[in-house]
Amino acid sequence: MENNTIEKLDKIAEIWNNFILEYKFCNNKIRFTDEIKTNYFGDILGYFHDTFSLISDVPKNSGNSTKFSFYISFLQAIYVQQDFVEELLYIFNCKKNKSDLKNDINYSKNREIRNELVGHPIRKINGKFISSTLFSYHSKNDEIEYLRYHIDNNYSFEKVNIKIDDVIKRHIFFLNTYFDLIIKKLESILTRFKKQIEILEENISVQDFEILLKIISAYFEKFLESDFIYDAESLKVIYSKANEHERYRHFIENFYSSLKEYILCTKDDIDLLTGKKENNFSEIELPMFPIAKSLNQNKKEVSYHYELGKLSTKRDFHDFEFFSSLLKSKCDNSDVLAELQYMEVNLHNDIEYYCAYKYLKWLLKNK
Numbered sequence: 203m204e205n206n207t208i209e210k211l212d213k214i215a216e217i218w219n220n221f222i223l224e225y226k227f228c229n230n231k232i233r234f235t236d237e238i239k240t241n242y243f244g245d246i247l248g249y250f251h252d253t254f255s256l257i258s259d260v261p262k263n264s265g266n267s268t269k270f271s272f273y274i275s276f277l278q279a280i281y282v283q284q285d286f287v288e289e290l291l292y293i294f295n296c297k298k299n300k301s302d303l304k305n306d307i308n309y310s311k312n313r314e315i316r317n318e319l320v321g322h323p324i325r326k327i328n329g330k331f332i333s334s335t336l337f338s339y340h341s342k343n344d345e346i347e348y349l350r351y352h353i354d355n356n357y358s359f360e361k362v363n364i365k366i367d368d369v370i371k372r373h374i375f376f377l378n379t380y381f382d383l384i385i386k387k388l389e390s391i392l393t394r395f396k397k398q399i400e401i402l403e404e405n406i407s408v409q410d411f412e413i414l415l416k417i418i419s420a421y422f423e424k425f426l427e428s429d430f431i432y433d434a435e436s437l438k439v440i441y442s443k444a445n446e447h448e449r450y451r452h453f454i455e456n457f458y459s460s461l462k463e464y465i466l467c468t469k470d471d472i473d474l475l476t477g478k479k480e481n482n483f484s485e486i487e488l489p490m491f492p493i494a495k496s497l498n499q500n501k502k503e504v505s506y507h508y509e510l511g512k513l514s515t516k517r518d519f520h521d522f523e524f525f526s527s528l529l530k531s532k533c534d535n536s537d538v539l540a541e542l543q544y545m546e547v548n549l550h551n552d553i554e555y556y557c558a559y560k561y562l563k564w565l566l567k568n569k
Contacts, residue, residue, distance in 0.1 A: 204374055208254065210381040214290075215247050217388045217475060224424040227398060231391045232294050243293065246286050253279040257373065260366055262343050270337050273346050276366070277316040280373050284309060287380045294384050308376040312369055319348060389476045396472045403465045406458065411441050418461070425464045430514075430556040432457070439553055449541070449561035456560055504532050506566050513545070513562075516555060522546060535569045538562060 221228045256279040261272050284303070291298040303309045318325075318335055325332040331353070338347035344367060350360040398421050406414065415434045418425060426432045431440070437457065443450040473479035509529040513522070526542045541562040548554035 207374055207377050207381065208251075210378065210385060211247065211250055213475065214381065214384055214388065217385075217392065218243060220471065221392060221395065222388075225395065225421070226423065227395055227421050228391050231394075233292065238293055246289060250283060250286060253283060257283075257370060260343070266337075266339055269341060273337060274320050276369075277312075277320050280312050280369070281316045281320070283373070283377070284313060287377065290384055291380060294387050296380075296383055296387055298380070298383070306376065306379070308372040308379070312372050312376070315346075315364060315369065318350075319346070392472045392476055396469055399465055399468060403462070406461060412438060422465070422468075425461060428464060429460065430559075431552050436553050440557060449544075449557045452561050452564055453557045456564075506532065510563060510566070513559060516549060516552070519546075519549060522549060533566060533569075535565065537569060538565050541565060 222232065222234070223229070256275045260276075261268055264272075288300060288303060318333070319337070322333075323336070324334045333350065333352040335351075336349045338349055338361065341347035344365060346364045346366060346369075348362050350362050351357045352360070402417055402422060405417075409417070415437060419434055426434065431437070437454075440450050440453050444454050445451070470479065506529060509525050509532075512525040513529075517525070522545070526546065530539065530542065541558045545555050545558045545562070548558065
């Protein structure tokens with residue numbers, strides 16, 4: 203199977219995982235039913251990847267039983283992938299149905315071969331014998347050869363030879379055609395979504411805070427899952443307390459800066475997925491030797507990474523006491539000690555604990 207075809211399927215999966223599943227704005231543009239919300243779509247992607255090798259790995263110089271097994275799995279894998287493409291076109295509301303596919307020679311020719319050899323090797327209609335097929339024992343490595351008797355030929359013997367490469371080429375062309383159609387539909391959704399979040403971006407600084415949260419909840423809800431207590435109700439409480447203590451003001455300021463950064467990153471992701479921007483990561487040349495940061499010889503650099511990492515998830519009293527004591531042993535700043543004390547008192551209050559935690563991180567960096 204061509205890498206380009208697999209890359210297209212992976213791109214569909216990436217857009218699905220990062221945008222369709224995460225944002226109501228995006229999934230409202232497709233048939234996002236209760237069934238499709240389950241792992242149904244993931245099963246289709248998994249089945250695609252599992253069957254690619256059945257199509258591309260053609261055995262060489264094998265015995266008849268191995269050849270026949272390959273013919274059956276090869277044709278059946280193509281048949282199943284055709285059905286999955288039909289389902290994807292339905293999910294993404296691409297306005298294509300089975301009748302459209304039947305008019306595509308790359309679909310109908312391969313399906314006809316599969317039906318004749320695997321689906322209905324002995325075919326009857328209303329009890330009337332129509333045809334029968336039998337794999338030949340003399341097939342070449344690059345062919346499927348079979349014997350055929352059909353009513354259209356007065357049941358005369360026919361020997362049919364089909365080039366395996368021709369079947370594969372037709373199927374790849376079929377997959378690329380409809381993967382491209384799906385990607386085009388998904389890119390149009392992403393483009394519209396980008397315009398929506400650009401409107402959000404333009405109004406961050408001027409919008410009333412509660413209205414801003416409603417807009418985020420409606421169009422950019424994944425951001426509200428990106429950090430602790432970023433749910434709308436908790437944020438309203440914190441905003442109302444912004445003048446009570448620096449920790450609350452700092453949390454809200456951090457929320458605004460994180461929102462702006464998240465929007466920029468999301469727009470960059472959309473530009474990469476829609477071809478508006480190239481990923482230049484592979485072009486970055488790493489230095490041959492690591493660059494050391496010069497340090498003040500009279501001042502020892504101190505890291506709080508371990509302790510902060512442990513305190514970032516709420517713990518019971520004994521765990522908190524242990525990890526906070528490690529931090530205290532490194533820093534005796536009064537403001538830092540006060541926030542640690544406040545976190546300890548509020549171990550069971552998410553809003554107070556995490557506001558203090560974020561402020562603590564800022565203090566350790568800036569004091």
